[in-house]
Amino acid sequence: MIKVALNGYGTIGKRVANAIMLQPDMKLIGIAKTSPNYEAFVAQKMGINIYVPQESVKSFDEAGIKVAGNIEDMVKEADIVVDATPNGVGAQYKELYQKFSKNAIFQGGEKANVADVSFSSLCNYNEAIGKKYIRVVSCNTTALLRTICTLNKLSKVEKVRATIVRRAADPKEVKKGPINALVPDPASVPSHHAKDVNTVLKDLDIITMAVIAPTTYMHMHLLNVTLKSQVSKEDVISQFLNTSRFLLVRGKSKVNSTAEIIEVARDLGRIRNDVPEVVIFEDSIYTKGNEVFLMYAVHQESIVVPENIDAIRASLDLASAEDSIKITNTSLNIGK
Numbered sequence: 001m002i003k004v005a006l007n008g009y010g011t012i013g014k015r016v017a018n019a020i021m022l023q024p025d026m027k028l029i030g031i032a033k034t035s036p037n038y039e040a041f042v043a044q045k046m047g048i049n050i051y052v053p054q055e056s057v058k059s060f061d062e063a064g065i066k067v068a069g070n071i072e073d074m075v076k077e078a079d080i081v082v083d084a085t086p087n088g089v090g091a092q093y094k095e096l097y098q099k100f101s102k103n104a105i106f107q108g109g110e111k112a113n114v115a116d117v118s119f120s121s122l123c124n125y126n127e128a129i130g131k132k133y134i135r136v137v138s139c140n141t142t143a144l145l146r147t148i149c150t151l152n153k154l155s156k157v158e159k160v161r162a163t164i165v166r167r168a169a170d171p172k173e174v175k176k177g178p179i180n181a182l183v184p185d186p187a188s189v190p191s192h193h194a195k196d197v198n199t200v201l202k203d204l205d206i207i208t209m210a211v212i213a214p215t216t217y218m219h220m221h222l223l224n225v226t227l228k229s230q231v232s233k234e235d236v237i238s239q240f241l242n243t244s245r246f247l248l249v250r251g252k253s254k255v256n257s258t259a260e261i262i263e264v265a266r267d268l269g270r271i272r273n274d275v276p277e278v279v280i281f282e283d284s285i286y287t288k289g290n291e292v293f294l295m296y297a298v299h300q301e302s303i304v305v306p307e308n309i310d311a312i313r314a315s316l317d318l319a320s321a322e323d324s325i326k327i328t329n330t331s332l333n334i335g336k
C-alpha cells in the first residue's frame with residue numbers, strides 16, 4: 001500500500017482525498033489544514049487524520065478538532081504528497097517535499113516549472129513514469145488534452161482553435177464574480193490555456209480564447225479541430241464512445257445544458273454531484289472535410305481527480321497507463 005498525504009484540503013484536495021481512499025493500492029495517511037473550518041470538521045467526521053502547521057495546533061484544539069501532528073510529520077510519513085494548496089502555494093511547499101526527498105503531485109495553478117513534467121493521463125502517462133514532481137494541468141487544460149489526444153488516435157491533429165466559456169466561481173466561493181456580465185479573460189488572444197496545452201503537446205498549433213460567464217456549475221468548450229485526414233461524424237462519435245473519461249449526451253434525452261448534466265449527477269447519487277468525465281453534446285459534433293467541430297462541458301471541481309490518481313501511480317512507477325486508468329475508473333465509477 002502506497003502511503004499518500006494530501007496537502008490543501010479544499011475543492012480539489014477533498015475530492016482527491018476521497019479518491020485516494022477508494023484505491024486498492026493506496027492509503028490516505030492524512031490531510032493538512034491551516035484553519036479549523038467546516039472542511040476540517042467534515043474531515044474529522046470522516047475519520048481522516050488532520051495535520052496542521054505547528055503554530056495552528058492551539059486553534060484546532062480550541063475548536064475541538066483532534067490534531068495528528070504537524071505538516072512536517074505528515075510529509076515524513078508519506079511515500080508521496082498530493083499538493084492541492086492554492087495557486088503558487090505549492091511551489092513554496094516544494095522545499096519541504098525536497099527536504100524529506102518525497103515525490104509530489106502539484107496542480108495546474110502552479111507554474112509548469114514547479115515539476116519535471118506536466119501531466120495528462122491520456123496524452124503522456126509514459127513520459128511521467130518515475131518523475132519525482134508531476135503537475136496535473138488545470139481543469140480546462142485537462143479537458144482539452146483528453147479531447148485532442150483522443151481525436152489524435154483517429155487522425156493526426158494538425159490544428160486546434162478553441163473558445164472556452166469559463167465558470168465564474170466554484171459553488172462554495174462567495175466573493176467571486178461577475179454575477180451579471182460576460183468578461184473576456186483575458187481580453188487579449190490567445191488565453192493562457194493554449195500555452196498550458198503546449199506544456200504537454202509541445203508542437204501543437206493551438207489558439208484559445210476565453211470568456212468568464214456568471215455560472216458555477218461547469219465550463220463549456222467550443223472546439224474546431226483540423227485533422228490530417230477526412231473523418232465522418234460517426235467516426236468521431238465512436239472514437240469518444242470507445243475512450244474512457246468521456247460521456248456523450250443527446251438532445252433527445254433532454255440533457256442540453258450544464259445544469260441538466262449536474263442534475264443527472266445528482267439523480268445518480270454521485271458524490272458531490274461530481275462529473276469527472278468530459279461531457280460531449282453529441283448533437284454538436286459536426287465534420288467538414290478534415291475539420292471537426294464539437295462542444296462539451298467540463299466539471300471544474302472534479303475533472304482532475306482521476307488524473308491526480310494516475311499521476312501518483314506514474315510517479316512511483318506502480319502501473320502501466322492502461323492499468324492505472326482502468327483501476328482509477330473502476331474505483332471511481334467513471335463512465336457509469
Ligand code: NAD
Pocket residue numbers: 007008009010011012013032033034035039084085086087088089107108109110137138139170300301304
Ligand atoms: P481551494 O481554495 O478550494 O483549496 C485550497 C485549500 O488549501 C484550502 O482548504 C486552504 O485552506 C488550503 N491552504 C491554503 N493555504 C495553505 C497552506 N499554506 N498550507 C496548507 N493548506 C493551505 O483551491 P482549489 O480550487 O482546490 O485549488 C487548488 C489547486 O487546484 C490550484 O492550483 C488550482 O488552480 C487547481 N485547480 C482548481 C480547480 C477548480 O476549479 N477549483 C480545477 C482544477 C485545478
